[in-house]
Amino acid sequence: MSSYTLLYWPGIPGRGEYVRLAFEYTNTKYKEINVPNAFSPHLSPKGPHFAVPILQIDNGWTLSQTAAILAYLAPKLKLAGANEHEQATINQLTLTALDLSTEAHDVHHPVANALYYEDQKDEALRAAEDFKSLRIPKYLTHFETVLKGNAENNVLVGSAISTADLTLFQVLEGLLFAFPRRMGTMKKSGQYDKTFALHETVKNLKNLQHYLKSDRRNEFSMGLFRHYPELDSE
Amino acid sequence: MSSYTLLYWPGIPGRGEYVRLAFEYTNTKYKEINVPNAFSPHLSPKGPHFAVPILQIDNGWTLSQTAAILAYLAPKLKLAGANEHEQATINQLTLTALDLSTEAHDVHHPVANALYYEDQKDEALRAAEDFKSLRIPKYLTHFETVLKGNAENNVLVGSAISTADLTLFQVLEGLLFAFPRRMGTMKKSGQYDKTFALHETVKNLKNLQHYLKSDRRNEFSMGLFRHYPELDSE
Numbered sequence: 258m259s260s261y262t263l264l265y266w267p268g269i270p271g272r273g274e275y276v277r278l279a280f281e282y283t284n285t286k287y288k289e290i291n292v293p294n295a296f297s298p299h300l301s302p303k304g305p306h307f308a309v310p311i312l313q314i315d316n317g318w319t320l321s322q323t324a325a326i327l328a329y330l331a332p333k334l335k336l337a338g339a340n341e342h343e344q345a346t347i348n349q350l351t352l353t354a355l356d357l358s359t360e361a362h363d364v365h366h367p368v369a370n371a372l373y374y375e376d377q378k379d380e381a382l383r384a385a386e387d388f389k390s391l392r393i394p395k396y397l398t399h400f401e402t403v404l405k406g407n408a409e410n411n412v413l414v415g416s417a418i419s420t421a422d423l424t425l426f427q428v429l430e431g432l433l434f435a436f437p438r439r440m441g442t443m444k445k446s447g448q449y450d451k452t453f454a455l456h457e458t459v460k461n462l463k464n465l466q467h468y469l470k471s472d473r474r475n476e477f478s479m480g481l482f483r484h485y486p487e488l489d490s491e
Numbered sequence: 492m493s494s495y496t497l498l499y500w501p502g503i504p505g506r507g508e509y510v511r512l513a514f515e516y517t518n519t520k521y522k523e524i525n526v527p528n529a530f531s532p533h534l535s536p537k538g539p540h541f542a543v544p545i546l547q548i549d550n551g552w553t554l555s556q557t558a559a560i561l562a563y564l565a566p567k568l569k570l571a572g573a574n575e576h577e578q579a580t581i582n583q584l585t586l587t588a589l590d591l592s593t594e595a596h597d598v599h600h601p602v603a604n605a606l607y608y609e610d611q612k613d614e615a616l617r618a619a620e621d622f623k624s625l626r627i628p629k630y631l632t633h634f635e636t637v638l639k640g641n642a643e644n645n646v647l648v649g650s651a652i653s654t655a656d657l658t659l660f661q662v663l664e665g666l667l668f669a670f671p672r673r674m675g676t677m678k679k680s681g682q683y684d685k686t687f688a689l690h691e692t693v694k695n696l697k698n699l700q701h702y703l704k705s706d707r708r709n710e711f712s713m714g715l716f717r718h719y720p721e722l723d724s725e
Binding site for chain 2: 321
């Protein structure tokens with residue numbers, strides 16, 4: 258079996274968490290390096306990688322881009338479905354969940370990642386309105402429709418938990434942290450019951466209990482998902 | 492051999508073009524459906540797909556998300572490199588090129604996709620400053636570094652053209668259209684010679700000549716890449 262090392266920022270779940278959940282759920286051993294100096298030689302503009310997370314395999318070859326890491330790992334960790342079509346669809350839905358994750362980030366950084374939130378707060382307030390009223394419902398309706406199409410299994414694709422389910426779970430975790438009032442309204446509406454049920458299912462997976470309750474799991478703070486009360490509303 | 496049908500908006504290259512180039516370069520037969528009514532049942536919030544492009548295979552199964560479509564097609568069209576590591580790295584770099592494509596779009600739509608450009612022009616002017624001064628150089632330096640690491644081959648990964656090269660080519664085409672003055676400065680600097688050379692290489696690929704010169708190739712207009720002179724500068 259390969260040895261895996263995840264290179265990621267310290268102290269935030271961020272995009273590293275999507276990879277961690279795949280390892281944790283499948284009881285796959287991995288190490289982490291959270292010391293930026295240790296992975297900065299790999300990073301842009303110098304390195305072959307544009308951003309973390311970076312996965313290092315067997316102390317040699319490295320791979321970046323969250324979706325590429327998950328697509329690479331999924332068949333090895335048996336998180337890729339039962340056949341080629343399921344595998345591609347799991348990749349598709351993982352990418353869609355990651356798009357939602359990126360859009361959630363861009364709400365608090367609509368102008369430039371290089372600027373502070375405080376320097377783009379007016380723009381963020383406008384972006385939040387659109388995100389809450391149009392984008393969250395559009396994405397959740399999409400996932401709800403996918404789940405309804407596979408109602409006998411209560412997972413997004415096929416009959417087993419995949420990277421798509423784990424990724425969507427973490428995005429929902431992030432949205433519940435960042436937009437608790439808006440997500441409360443979404444939940445109460447009853448229109449997204451299967452989506453919120455999937456969130457509960459993953460949260461209660463036996464294999465994840467130890468990790469989710471450990472202090473190895475970083476809490477949300479100033480990363481991808483941020484709670485600015487002024488951006489949230491019912 | 493499978494039969495492929497690409498479902499995409501009419502009249503713009505958009506994200507459909509990344510898939511078209513893979514088909515065209517490999518002389519793979521495909522059909523297109525560009526009538527929104529024909530693919531709207533598949534689309535969010537109703538359908539199993541969040542957005543076009545959607546690939547329909549053998550008149551049955553469908554797949555969406557540009558990167559998922561390309562990752563699915565790449566090994567079938569021999570655009571996935573020579574082994575598993577090259578395949579994963581090609582997926583990684585394709586995703587990074589697509590991120591640049593999305594960032595280029597978000598420059599003219601920083602607040603909300605649902606709003607007109609004219610309603611977010613002030614924010615777009617601010618976003619363009621960051622995109623031109625930081626993001627374009629950061630991405631191009633990244634791709635330049637990758638190309639330098641594979642200097643004997645003049646492609647991003649391995650020794651043959653892959654989806655990563657075709658995708659980066661199209662993103663560069665889009666940037667040259669949207670930000671001609673800024674890209675002119677980038678080219679003149681001499682710091683990105685391998686990246687611009689790759690653009691030329693793909694542009695001159697024998698297999699692509701017929702398509703690139705045909706009227707089937709949509710010109711850039713009001714899609715992902717837009718030329719607003721006020722957003723461009725040297």
